[in-house]
Amino acid sequence: xxxxxxxxRRPGFITVGQFFQENQGPLKLKLIxxxxxxxxxxxxxxxxxxxxxxxxxxxxxxxxxxxxIGNSELAFLEGLDKNARLRRYEALCGWDIxxxxxxxxxxxxxxxxxxxxxxxxxxxxxxxxTMKFINLATxxxxxxxxxxTTAHGSMVDVQGIGVLIAGPSGSGKSESVIGLLQxxxxxxxxDAVRLRLSEEREVVGSSPDITRSKIEVRGLGILDVARLxxxxxxxxxxxxxxxxxxxVGIELHELxxxxxxxxxxxxxxxxIPSVDLxxxxxxxxSGLIELxxxxxxxxxxxxxxxxDFNETLLKKMANDQLx
Amino acid sequence: MxxxxxxxxxxxxxxxxxxxxxxxxxxSQFQCEIWMEKDDEQVNGKSIMGLMMLAAARGETVKxxxxxADAEKAMKDLGDxxxxxxxxxx
Numbered sequence: 341x342x343x344x345x346x347x348x349r350r351p352g353f354i355t356v357g358q359f360f361q362e363n364q365g366p367l368k369l370k371l372i373x374x375x376x377x378x379x380x381x382x383x384x385x386x387x388x389x390x391x392x393x394x395x396x397x398x399x400x401x402x403x404x405x406x407x408x409i410g411n412s413e414l415a416f417l418e419g420l421d422k423n424a425r426l427r428r429y430e431a432l433c434g435w436d437i438x439x440x441x442x443x444x445x446x447x448x449x450x451x452x453x454x455x456x457x458x459x460x461x462x463x464x465x466x467x468x469x470t471m472k473f474i475n476l477a478t479x480x481x482x483x484x485x486x487x488x489t490t491a492h493g494s495m496v497d498v499q500g501i502g503v504l505i506a507g508p509s510g511s512g513k514s515e516s517v518i519g520l521l522q523x524x525x526x527x528x529x530x531d532a533v534r535l536r537l538s539e540e541r542e543v544v545g546s547s548p549d550i551t552r553s554k555i556e557v558r559g560l561g562i563l564d565v566a567r568l569x570x571x572x573x574x575x576x577x578x579x580x581x582x583x584x585x586x587x588v589g590i591e592l593h594e595l596x597x598x599x600x601x602x603x604x605x606x607x608x609x610x611x612i613p614s615v616d617l618x619x620x621x622x623x624x625x626s627g628l629i630e631l632x633x634x635x636x637x638x639x640x641x642x643x644x645x646x647x648d649f650n651e652t653l654l655k656k657m658a659n660d661q662l663x
Numbered sequence: 664m665x666x667x668x669x670x671x672x673x674x675x676x677x678x679x680x681x682x683x684x685x686x687x688x689x690x691s692q693f694q695c696e697i698w699m700e701k702d703d704e705q706v707n708g709k710s711i712m713g714l715m716m717l718a719a720a721r722g723e724t725v726k727x728x729x730x731x732a733d734a735e736k737a738m739k740d741l742g743d744x745x746x747x748x749x750x751x752x753x
Contacts, residue, residue, distance in 0.1 A: 509707065562712075
């Protein structure tokens with residue numbers, strides 16, 4: 341059985357400008373001085389406190405990371421005389437660092453702004469406490485650097501289960517999504533789903549901004565789900581739990597009949613459970629997808645219908661043999 | 664057979680709804696798999712939603728991939744379509 345082909349993107353860097361654009365709100369960032377280095381690259385998804393570097397020790401200096409200056413660095417610098425301080429700033433900015441962030445809303449020293457801007461480095465200020473900033477920025481950088489892909493299929497949240505409906509064009513993906521929406525499911529994305537590996541432990545699906553809440557139904561065209569079904573029918577993102585493949589013209593012997601085997605397929609390195617549903621006239625595909633999602637939920641709760649049934653059968657046969 | 668080729672979008676308003684629909688109409692006539700790629704993002708060439716999500720503007724380059732028995736024919740037909748500005752749609 342074919343799985344979902346997907347081309348994986350692994351960003352090797354993001355630019356400082358991108359980082360600022362996407363995080364200025366959550367990380368409470370403000371540009372101080374000139375926008376001198378927005379094209380510089382952040383090449384590692386973590387943060388460095390340049391305390392040792394500011395004291396003159398540059399062995400093992402993690403210069404590829406965002407440099408955060410907190411209270412202790414500022415206190416140390418304040419203890420130096422003006423010229424020494426300036427030399428430390430220039431030494432720091434002599435490295436190919438992406439940018440400098442001063443935390444706790446502390447006033448950014450004028451010398452630092454000048455030294456940095458002169459070297460083509462932007463300086464930002466955040467009102468967050470240093471540790472909080474480091475934690476959140478690390479998480480957000482991790483997200484920005486995580487592998488992602490675009491899958492051909494539609495994704496819905498069915499009773500809390502994130503289901504990706506895959507299948508060739510014309511197999512009825514969008515139509516079954518409409519059926520599911522009418523049963524109370526909500527749409528994540530139609531026909532093209534962004535999937536991203538989150539913290540190496542789950543795959544999260546979302547819609548590209550431009551197609552969010554839109555669905556294409558043959559014969560009707562592009563519809564807006566939030567306007568037709570209410571805004572509750574749209575989800576911004578959802579963890580991927582189950583893949584349902586719609587199979588056209590599939591032979592009966594190719595199908596799983598007992599449901600005892602759990603098949604998984606690789607998405608961004610994680611095994612995701614998947615099932616095949618044959619598409620044929622008269623089969624209520626939406627109903628079957630909902631059933632697949634509910635059965636998955638039951639298994640997640642620890643109950644496996646197929647295994648339970650087989651156990652009962654084995655027990656009965658063992659008893660019959662004895663008697 | 665698998666073919667890959669790059670094309671530049673030439674029509675005035677880029678690949679919006681109507682050009683995308685044109686493309687899908689053409690692409691769906693072929694048996695082979697068709698993919699379109701822009702900036703490392705690859706979508707199914709038989710999906711209107713996928714194509715529109717790329718938001719390929721005039722002057723931008725897209726890469727077509729066709730895989731299957733009639734890939735050569737598909738690549739010729741779809742390439743012509745892009746290069747002629749999707750049949751004069753604005």
